[in-house]
Structures are given as structure tokens and as C-alpha cells.
Amino acid sequence: MLQIPLWKRVLIWGVVLIGLSYALPNAFYSRVETHNDAAALVEAGAAETGEIAADLGQWPAFLPSSLVNLGLDLRGGAHLLAEVQVADVYADRMDAFWPEVRDALRDARDTVGTIRRQDSPPDQLRVRISNPEEITRAVAIVRGLAQPIVSFTGVGQDDIEVSFEGADLIIELSEAEKQATDDRTLQQSLEIIRRRVDEAGTREPTIQRQGEDRVLIQVPGIASASELKELIGQTARLTFNPVVSRTSDPDAPPGPRNIVLPSIDEPNTYYVLEQTPVVSGDQLTDAQPSFDQNGRPAVNFRFNPTGARLFGDYTAENIGSPFAIVLDNEVISAPVIQSHIPGGSGIITGNFSVEESTQLAVLLRAGALPAEMIFLEERTIGPELGQDSIEAGALACLVALGAVLVFMMLSYGLFGVFANIALLLNIALIFGVLSLIGATLTLPGIAGIVLTIGMAVDANVLVFERIREELKTARGPARAIELGYEKALSAIVDANTTTFIVAAILFTLGAGPVRGFAVTLGIGIVTSVFTAIFVTRLLIVLWFERRRPKQIEV
Amino acid sequence: MRLKLVPSETNWDFFKYVRLTLGASAVAMVASLVLWLSVGLNFGIDFLGGTTIRTESAQVVDVAAYRAAVEPLGLGDISITEVFDPTFGPERNVAMLRIQAQEGQESVPPETILAIEEALRTVDPEMTFPSVESVGPKVSGELILTAMLAVGASMVAILFYIWLRFEWQFSIGAIAALVHDVVLTIGIFSLLQIRFDLATIAALLTIIGYSINDTVVIFDRLRENLIKYKKKPLRDVMNLSVNETLSRTVMTSGTTLLALLALLALGGDVIRGFVFAIFWGIIVGTYSSVFVAKNIVLLLGVNREPKDPEKGNQFAGIDA
Numbered sequence: 091m092l093q094i095p096l097w098k099r100v101l102i103w104g105v106v107l108i109g110l111s112y113a114l115p116n117a118f119y120s121r122v123e124t125h126n127d128a129a130a131l132v133e134a135g136a137a138e139t140g141e142i143a144a145d146l147g148q149w150p151a152f153l154p155s156s157l158v159n160l161g162l163d164l165r166g167g168a169h170l171l172a173e174v175q176v177a178d179v180y181a182d183r184m185d186a187f188w189p190e191v192r193d194a195l196r197d198a199r200d201t202v203g204t205i206r207r208q209d210s211p212p213d214q215l216r217v218r219i220s221n222p223e224e225i226t227r228a229v230a231i232v233r234g235l236a237q238p239i240v241s242f243t244g245v246g247q248d249d250i251e252v253s254f255e256g257a258d259l260i261i262e263l264s265e266a267e268k269q270a271t272d273d274r275t276l277q278q279s280l281e282i283i284r285r286r287v288d289e290a291g292t293r294e295p296t297i298q299r300q301g302e303d304r305v306l307i308q309v310p311g312i313a314s315a316s317e318l319k320e321l322i323g324q325t326a327r328l329t330f331n332p333v334v335s336r337t338s339d340p341d342a343p344p345g346p347r348n349i350v351l352p353s354i355d356e357p358n359t360y361y362v363l364e365q366t367p368v369v370s371g372d373q374l375t376d377a378q379p380s381f382d383q384n385g386r387p388a389v390n391f392r393f394n395p396t397g398a399r400l401f402g403d404y405t406a407e408n409i410g411s412p413f414a415i416v417l418d419n420e421v422i423s424a425p426v427i428q429s430h431i432p433g434g435s436g437i438i439t440g441n442f443s444v445e446e447s448t449q450l451a452v453l454l455r456a457g458a459l460p461a462e463m464i465f466l467e468e469r470t471i472g473p474e475l476g477q478d479s480i481e482a483g484a485l486a487c488l489v490a491l492g493a494v495l496v497f498m499m500l501s502y503g504l505f506g507v508f509a510n511i512a513l514l515l516n517i518a519l520i521f522g523v524l525s526l527i528g529a530t531l532t533l534p535g536i537a538g539i540v541l542t543i544g545m546a547v548d549a550n551v552l553v554f555e556r557i558r559e560e561l562k563t564a565r566g567p568a569r570a571i572e573l574g575y576e577k578a579l580s581a582i583v584d585a586n587t588t589t590f591i592v593a594a595i596l597f598t599l600g601a602g603p604v605r606g607f608a609v610t611l612g613i614g615i616v617t618s619v620f621t622a623i624f625v626t627r628l629l630i631v632l633w634f635e636r637r638r639p640k641q642i643e644v
Numbered sequence: 645m646r647l648k649l650v651p652s653e654t655n656w657d658f659f660k661y662v663r664l665t666l667g668a669s670a671v672a673m674v675a676s677l678v679l680w681l682s683v684g685l686n687f688g689i690d691f692l693g694g695t696t697i698r699t700e701s702a703q704v705v706d707v708a709a710y711r712a713a714v715e716p717l718g719l720g721d722i723s724i725t726e727v728f729d730p731t732f733g734p735e736r737n738v739a740m741l742r743i744q745a746q747e748g749q750e751s752v753p754p755e756t757i758l759a760i761e762e763a764l765r766t767v768d769p770e771m772t773f774p775s776v777e778s779v780g781p782k783v784s785g786e787l788i789l790t791a792m793l794a795v796g797a798s799m800v801a802i803l804f805y806i807w808l809r810f811e812w813q814f815s816i817g818a819i820a821a822l823v824h825d826v827v828l829t830i831g832i833f834s835l836l837q838i839r840f841d842l843a844t845i846a847a848l849l850t851i852i853g854y855s856i857n858d859t860v861v862i863f864d865r866l867r868e869n870l871i872k873y874k875k876k877p878l879r880d881v882m883n884l885s886v887n888e889t890l891s892r893t894v895m896t897s898g899t900t901l902l903a904l905l906a907l908l909a910l911g912g913d914v915i916r917g918f919v920f921a922i923f924w925g926i927i928v929g930t931y932s933s934v935f936v937a938k939n940i941v942l943l944l945g946v947n948r949e950p951k952d953p954e955k956g957n958q959f960a961g962i963d964a
Binding site for chain 2: 163171173314315316319465466467468469470471472474475478479482483485486487489490491493494497498500501502503533534536537538540541543544545547548551552555558559577580581584585586587588589591592593595596599600601602603604607608611643
């Protein structure tokens with residue numbers, strides 16, 4: 091046991107060195123951060139100005155430069171948990187499906203008679219035919235429109251389900267299609283939130299899907315959760331709808347397939363609009379803040395070819411009629427169409443401030459959220475509070491470390507010193523691993539490290555106590571050390587495995603603080619077992635080989 | 645010259661007061677349960693939903709003035725507590741406001757929070773709000789559920805692992821000790837009305853991890869000694885095992901407590917509840933691994949029939 095082969099020694103020191111080199115950048119946090127920001131700029135294609143070069147020079151390129159991410163509780167920022175109203179999308183799907191159904195049934199007008207869309211819950215399409223006896227024929231026609239689903243879970247299923255009730259056809263999305271739609275909605279929401287947050291230019295935002303219909307958004311450095319909500323909470327769904335009439339009564343009956351929407355800047359003015367838009371913001375390719383001919387802030391936009399054609403055709407046919415620009419169910423403005431607009435570009439004017447027009451352009455460029463979001467949880471942590479916590483945590487860690495070091499040395503003498511070296515390496519290794527895997531250090535995570543400091547000595551204590559016992563039977567120090575390690579091993583393994591199980595469960599089930607704690611605890615267990623079993627032993631062996639003591643005191 | 649917390653050779657009888665210790669544990673557990681059911685836990689917004697606002701002011705916190713300022717907003721039950729911390733200077737006066745979850749709202753609208761902040765600024769125009777947190781009722785319900793699930797799953801996993809590595813009696817003993825620790829920790833939280841939130845659950849799970857660590861070390865030695873001293877009565881082997889590992893138990897708990905003490909005193913008020921839970925749990929956990937876990941094993945008895953040497957590995961002797 092006291093002979094450690096050379097390759098093992100090399101391996102142990104190698105792991106320690108790699109760990110240390112990954113931990114090192116954290117000791118120069120702000121310098122490395124400046125370097126990394128500059129490197130990111132260069133990667134994004136920025137020209138290498140003197141300033142950037144100077145920033146790059148803050149940290150040598152050959153050294154690892156990943157840092158431990160500081161959690162929101164340490165750095166300050168905003169945290170939001172949003173639920174995406176995935177069911178909103180079903181209504182749009184049904185609306186979009188209506189023309190197809192109409193055309194298919196119109197072709198069979200001789201048998202099924204005339205057709206009319208009925209009011210229905212938003213996730214259903216209800217169509218009444220005038221020849222009720224031919225309902226099964228109508229059902230067959232609509233079923234013919236169904237598409238097979240292309241997804242792993244929905245293989246062999248169609249996207250719609252068609253049933254009937256008297257003379258009414260009822261068309262709904264199938265369960266499998268709903269699931270696939272939900273999934274797409276969420277992916278799309280994530281993408282759009284990411285784009286909006288990126289436009290705001292913050293560092294290292296976390297945007298994650300959580301469960302079936304939730305999104306977790308954490309943005310360090312932002313002043314408040316409400317600010318973040320303003321940015322990402324707006325659906326930014328832009329549509330252009332034909333205007334039926336203007337009214338001052340919000341409860342005016344709009345008529346079938348029409349809606350009443352308020353005007354954004356004229357109080358007590360409501361517009362009755364056709365529910366189905368002519369064109370929507372999905373067809374936009376670009377939006378930029380600009381000014382109209384009167385010098386007021388406005389937003390310029392450009393459609394893709396499909397949008398341009400729809401927009402062109404409609405404006406050509408409806409010269410002289412008002413046309414509403416609707417953003418998130420409010421009418422921004424309703425100009426009268428002056429002439430045919432063929433090019434696919436236009437301008438939105440309204441009572442904007444420069445700021446508003448800039449934000450609207452950002453939102454339109456990033457795209458509309460496919461569905462509304464409800465915020466279930468929001469947290470703002472001020473940067474000062476975070477700074478206080480770091481300072482308090484760091485001080486506590488140092489004091490804890492100092493106390494443990496002294497305590498170990500008093501208790502075990504030279505062997506205590508070996509254990510202390512291993513403990514210091516252990517802490518460095520924890521930081522190294524945290525940086526390497528890009529984990530986030532939180533306040534409970536610091537507590538986890540402090541706890542590891544306490545527990546890391548446990549493995550050494552187990553071994554040393556065992557060596558003490560073996561020394562009593564007096565078979566020479568070498569044998570005692572050997573037996574000490576041998577016999578303590580099963581206790582070390584069992585004790586740490588159980589704790590590791592707890593850490594793993596915490597990590598899988600936990601959220602937020604629980605998870606941060608589990609990460610450092612889990613890493614701490616692995617590194618402490620490594621340092622206690624391998625590093626301390628290697629140190630003892632090295633010392634033993636040099637000194638060859640006749641007797642030892644532990 | 646060595647610091648020795650425990651004499652190098654001890655021969656204490658840990659079962660001398662077995663009735664007393666088990667009785668004390670039982671009484672403490674019942675007391676904790678009674679406290680839990682009667683007084684209840686001081687749940688944070690993680691579990692109840694609602695909003696907390698941390699205020700910081702150069703002026704001394706006047707809870708009555710704060711209350712008078714926010715009362716007109718009609719937000720229902722508002723609790724205001726002043727936060728004391730030895731690390732605060734005299735110009736740092738911190739309070740926590742907790743506003744209950746509002747009827748029919750998933751989260752608090754920004755206007756409400758602004759209104760509260762405006763109202764509080766009438767007390768001190770210079771007041772700052774270093775943190776504002778809101779949790780909707782939907783999420784809070786789920787958080788309770790996952791937290792309970794985490795505690796339960798950990799226990800089951802540990803039960804299973806120990807059963808595999810030792811014998812079922814040890815599993816029962818270890819779990820009894822864990823339940824003991826968790827219940828006693830919940831008890832002290834009810835008694836002192838320390839805020840119970842997600843971080844506390846993390847602490848509870850740490851306690852479980854630590855306590856089991858401690859228990860396993862003693863069990864490990866017990867297993868070894870059971871093979872070594874085949875004829876010795878179980879009780880004596882147990883006493884021997886605890887005595888042999890006592891120095892280690894005290895050393896490890898000592899260093900861990902030392903580290904936590906530093907965090908408790910200097911770590912700031914934000915994590916104090918969390919650290920306190922772990923601190924307490926380590927005391928209780930150390931006690932329970934010496935006085936609860938193995939006492940249960942003694943009561944259950946261990947199958948000490950000589951094992952077939954061919955199959956004499958750690959998986960032998962599982963008589964379930």
C-alpha cells in the first residue's frame with residue numbers, strides 16, 4: 091500500500107494541476123471577466139481596437155478562462171418563471187384552418203348545401219351545413235383534409251379530429267397534435283424571449299424550458315423583474331385588420347366574426363374590426379425606428395414576399411377604406427388607405443415617443459410570442475445585496491477554513507498539515523470543477539462549500555483515527571498507515587455514497603437554492619474523496635519515503 | 645501535545661441510560677409534532693405564495709409607521725419584521741414585508757409593488773428596496789410537493805442502499821434516526837418561528853445526508869466487529885464500536901460545527917435560517933447516530949448465524 095506506482099503519482103498530480111489551473115481564473119475574477127467580454131466581442135466580429143486589445147491582454151490566452159458563474163443572489167438581477175398559455179395557439183390554428191374547410195365543402199355544395207361558420211369555443215371550429223342528412227359526407231370530406239402527424243409520440247395519428255352534432259361539423263385538434271403544437275409553441279417562445287433578451291444586451295442570461303409549459307428566465311445585472319417583464323411580457327402580435335366601424339361603446343355588438351378593440355391613444359374610441367387579419371407580424375422581415383413626414387417617431391417595416399402580396403392586393407382593392415394596425419389587441423392607428431401599396435414596406439405611426447418606437451421595432455424584429463405568458467414567480471435581487479452576501483460568505487468561508495485548519499493541526503500534528511494541504515486543494519478543485527462545467531454558484535452553494543470543508547476532513551479523520559488504532563497494536567508505522575487506509579476505505583465509501591445519493595436526488599428534484607446547494611455538495615464529495623484518499627496518502631508516502639521514521643505520532 | 649477531544653481509550657456504556665435517551669428522543673419528537681401542529685411553521689412565500697419586499701433605510705425601522713403607510717392599499721394581511729444582524733452598522737436598518745398572495749392573481753402586478761414602494765417612501769424618502777420577490781400560488785403548491793418528494797425520495801434511496809450494504813435492521817435503525825432528526829428540526833423551526841422556505845428544505849436534506857454519514861460510519865465498524873467478535877453479546881459489540889469511532893465522530897462533528905459557526909456568525913442574515921437548520925441538524929444527527937440508530941438495531945436484533953464463507957460478502961445475510 092505504501093508503494094504507489096509512478097504512473098499513479100503522475101496521474102494524481104496531473105488531476106490536481108488541471109484542477110488548479112481551472113480554479114485559477116476565479117482568483118482574478120474581474121480581470122478574466124474583462125478579458126472574456128473582449129474575446130466575445132472579437133468573436134462577434136468587432137474590430138480589434140486598442141481598447142479591446144488591452145482588455146484581451148488582461149489575461150493570457152493560453153490559460154483556462156472559464157469562471158464560476160455567480161448566481162442572481164450573489165450578483166443581483168431578475169428572475170422570472172413564466173407559464174406560456176399554450177392553448178392560445180389552438181384558436182389561431184382553427185382560424186387558419188377555416189378557409190381550407192370552406193373551400194373543400196364549397197366544392198361539394200351540390201350534396202352538403204350551403205355552409206356557415208358558427209360561434210364556438212376558441213379551440214373548436216364549428217360549421218353548419220344546410221343539408222343535415224349529408225352530414226356524414228361532410229365529415230368524410232373534412233377528414234380528408236387531415237394531415238398525419240410527424241412526431242415520435244404521434245406516429246399514425248392525424249392532426250385533427252372531426253365529429254358532428256346535428257347539422258354541425260365539429261373540428262378540433264387531436265390530442266397528439268395538441269401536444270406537438272404545445273411543444274412547438276414553447277420552443278418558439280424560448281427562441282423569441284432569447285432574441286429579445288439578447289437585444290437588451292445583458293450578460294449571460296439563463297433562458298430555460300421548465301416542464302411542459304414553463305420558461306425560466308434569469309438575467310443578471312438587470313435592475314428589476316418588472317423591467318424584464320416589460321421587455322418579454324409583451325406578446326407583440328401585430329396584425330392589420332379591415333375596419334368595419336368606429337364606436338364609443340365598448341359593449342357594442344360587433345356582429346359575427348368581428349371584434350371590438352380599444353384604441354391605444356384615443357380615449358373612449360373603439361373599433362369594430364374583422365376578426366381575421368389581412369396580414370400579421372409573422373410576415374415581417376424587418377422593422378426599424380424612424381420618423382414620419384411630420385417628424386414624429388414611427389416604425390418602418392418590410393414584409394416578406396407573401397406578406398407583400400397580401401398587403402398589396404388588399405390595399406389595391408380597398409382604397410378609401412380605413413385599415414387598422416393592431417398590436418396586442420389594441421388599435422395603434424387606423425389610417426385610410428390612400429393608394430395601392432405594392433412594395434411590401436410601410437410605416438406605422440401613432441402617438442409614440444422615440445423610446446416607444448424603438449422598443450416596438452425591437453419587439454417586431456424579434457418576432458411575436460406565439461402565445462401569452464403568465465408570470466408565476468418573479469424575484470429581483472439588488473446588486474448591493476448580492477455584494478453584501480458575497481462579502482459575508484467569503485469572510486465566513488475564510489474564518490471557517492482557518493478554524494478547521496488550526497483544529498486539524500492541533501489534533502493530528504504533521505498528519506493534520508497533510509490533511510490541511512489536501513483540504514485547500516479540495517476547495518480549489520471545487521472551484522475548478524464549477525468553472526469547468528459552467529455551474530452557477532449561489533449563496534446556498536457557498537454554504538455547501540462550507541459544509542464540505544467540515545466534511546472533507548471526515549475522510550482524513552477516519553483514516554487518521556484508524557492509523558492511531560493500528561499503531562497501538564505496534565506493528566510498525568508503515569504497516570499502521572497501510573492498514574489505516576485499507577480499513578477506513580469501506581466507511582469512507584459508504585458514508586460518501588449515501589451523502590452523494592442525497593446530493594443527486596436534490597439536484598434532480600430541486601429547483602433554485604436547493605439545486606445550487608446540491609451542485610457544490612455533490613462536487614465537494616467527489617473532490618474530497620479524491621483528495622483524502624489519493625492526495626493525502628501520496629503526501630504521507632512522499633514524507634515517509636524521505637524520512638523513514640521508526641515511529642510516528644498521529 | 646495533541647488536542648484530544650475524546651480520551652484515546654474510552655470504555656463508556658452507551659446503553660446504560662438506553663431508556664432515558666430513547667425516552668428523551670421520543671418526548672422531543674412528540675413535543676416537536678405537537679408544536680408543529682399547534683403553532684405551525686412560519687412558511688415563507690416559497691410555500692405560501694405572496695410577495696416579500698426587503699427595505700433598507702438609514703432611519704431606525706418603525707414597524708407601526710410602515711404598517712400605517714401600506715395599510716391603505718388594502719392588500720390584506722401584511723407582516724412586517726425587522727431584521728437584526730450583527731454585521732449591520734447603525735445606519736443600516738433592514739425590514740422584511742410580507743404580503744399575502746392576492747386573490748385571483750398569479751403574481752403581483754408591477755403597479756402594486758410600485759404602490760407599496762411609494763407608500764413606504766412616505767416614511768423615509770431615501771428608503772431602498774434591495775430585493776423584491778413574488779411567488780404565485782400555483783408554483784408555491786408545486787414547490788411544497790417537490791420538496792416533500794425530495795425528502796421522501798432521499799429516505800427511500802438511503803433505506804435501499806443501507807439494506808444492500810448491511811442488513812434490513814440497519815436500514816430501519818438508520819431511517820428511524822433520520823425521521824428523528826427531521827422531526828426535531830421541524831420542531832425547532834416551529835418553536836423559534838424561523839422562516840421555513842426552500843432553502844430550509846435543502847438544509848433538511850443536508851441533515852439527512854450528514855446524519856446518515858455519521859450513522860454509516862458506526863454501522864461499518866459494527867459490521868467489522870460483529871465478524872471479529874463472534875461470541876460477544878450484541879450490546880457489548882455495539883458499545884465497543886461506538887467507543888472506537890467516538891473520537892472520529894466528535895472530531896468530524898466538531899470541525900463541521902466550527903465551520904458552520906463561522907457562517908452563522910458572519911454569513912449575513914440572508915442565509916442565517918438555512919445555516920441554523922444545518923447547525924442544529926448536525927447536533928441532533930450526531931446524537932441520533934449514537935443514541936437512536938443503533939439502539940433500534942439492538943431492539944430488532946441482528947442475525948449472527950455464521951455465514952457460508954463462500955458467500956460471505958456484504959450482500960449475505962439479507963433475510964428479507
